[in-house]
Amino acid sequence: MVTIYDIAEKANVSAMTVSRVINNTGKISDKTRAKVKRVMEELNYVPNQTARSLVLQQTRILFLLITDITNPFYTTLARGAEDAATKNGFRLLFGNSDESLEKENEYVQTILSARVDGVLVAPAGDPSLPHLEKLRAHKVPFVLMDREVPGIECDVVLGDSKEGGHRLTQLLIDRGHRRIAMINGSSSVSSARLRLQGYREALKLNDLPCADGDVYETSFGPRSDLSGIEAWLDAMPSLPTAIVAGNNVLALEVMSVLRNRGVAVPDEVSLVCFDDLGPYAEFDPFLTVAAQQAYQFGYMGIQMLIERIREKEQPLPWKKIVLPAELIVRRSVKELTSTQ
Amino acid sequence: MVTIYDIAEKANVSAMTVSRVINNTGKISDKTRAKVKRVMEELNYVPNQTARSLVLQQTRILFLLITDITNPFYTTLARGAEDAATKNGFRLLFGNSDESLEKENEYVQTILSARVDGVLVAPAGDPSLPHLEKLRAHKVPFVLMDREVPGIECDVVLGDSKEGGHRLTQLLIDRGHRRIAMINGSSSVSSARLRLQGYREALKLNDLPCADGDVYETSFGPRSDLSGIEAWLDAMPSLPTAIVAGNNVLALEVMSVLRNRGVAVPDEVSLVCFDDLGPYAEFDPFLTVAAQQAYQFGYMGIQMLIERIREKEQPLPWKKIVLPAELIVRRSVKELTSTQ
């Protein structure tokens, strides 16, 4: 590895001078600066951030902890975060807690030991409190987003969940709906609580009832098993004419269940939700696709990489994995009966 | 900051002993181990990865460089990569090049100076070659995915693009389509080239023509301006009965353009594409939503965080930003004319 000393030696200066050139600090004659720069280019020198972080006690790394990387709300948020970080000379590390307190805790541990300069976090819920307290105890600055956690004072970026819930519900009422149900995230998540509150508020202001069974509380994250939603709908004496979903994921899942039952949206049940669907909102994506095994791409890629790192000394032959795509036929293709 | 020496002092042992306890190396009596562990808990000690990386010459960090973080193909891939990395005791850092060579180059610089142990990269295209050569020159192991780059030998995880292009096209042919157009990514991207090849192959095997204007080449990434696609369609004497899209983003964009023109999919034009749409594939998401300003959440969050880091010494009052949601009314809500 080329170090600052290699440069110094070859340029006939001290390491300190090289350091000054790299960081543009102190006074240096143009001549030495040019000489040092030339040698750096020649040797392909890249400063070692690790060493620098150790002495400077800062990493210039920020961490973004989100709860669902497959949700376009969070990926869009991530792009914003990345832009802001880059613009300010920070790098951004991502973590995905999957709405799990356990994973969140692991990430907090990682964050502490990596000595990142700050954290932008969407907490899994109110029980995230100890994790935030840990960050606070270690003096790691953090900003909450999307969700507040009672018991901790800090900076926070929120959506107006109560108002939003109110307006979504009012919109349905304005369209003539009287029996409106709600599916929502866990009540241990502040945004879910507020959205529910907004919903109830709107119903109340319009003198509409809300049966106990009309509100279903689950998790904001995607589930592999939709039977909970099935059971919720089954338990109702009749389907509501409209449903408010606490987020986009829940809306899609409800839609899936309704579709399997042959219940048409919006003809039989209207549906509204929090959070948009990114690039997938405006379209009717019943696309026929050659589905590539995206997850496998990532998984096997990392496995190969780790193997390569482990066997760094004995260069094995290069490997090439080709994964077949699966053709998924959906209704974006029309059968043409007559030729042309 | 609590260091290994603070622990050592309080536990009446040497720093080395503490190190051994942390890493579970060497032989240590149960008694000292217990004592050291107790002190570590007491002082809330967290090992400093930065220092460790410096001496070990490895960071246990892998880097995943993708070209479009809003594409479900890549987020799904990222989940796979994260799982594989975590399972093997590595952390994963993400970067998003946005199909831009410039951003890619910046990330390569970051990767080199951060001394990550390895990189999993979807290159922006063939001109990524110098970036890969730079990684190679610095002996940073890397694995390519999704795309190959002529001129560099390395590990690679690929989809079978040619075969996939062929099969998608054949599917359309089997359904009676004779005039099939293709919209594709840049020909400087290997997967785009192969997909086109598969498409042409299928046409040829079926003795079908392919007019020059029927193939449109653009970028795989999402564009803010769809006028290029408009112009492509306009230039054709008539619309084809079917279109093959080189990836999911292109398919959605074509669909958007067709929809604006009142061209029905699949009734008037059939559409197929590479890559699935993640959770958004099976649904008809014409959802009415309270769209939150996802990008702003991330952007402002990071800004607040950086400000907080800068003003670490003078604690300013905590800030709270509340962003309003925008109600976007789409056709998931039905107007009820009669009450109830």
Next chain:
DNA sequence: TTGAAAGCGCTAACAA
């Protein structure tokens, strides 16, 4: 304008 020495927090190698 330049350089020498010390140290950031940790671990490998060796010694006791």
Next chain:
DNA sequence: TTGTTAGCGCTTTCAA
């Protein structure tokens, strides 16, 4: 089983 020494690559402080 435990401790001492040296050094990873860099920057800060002080001296020249």
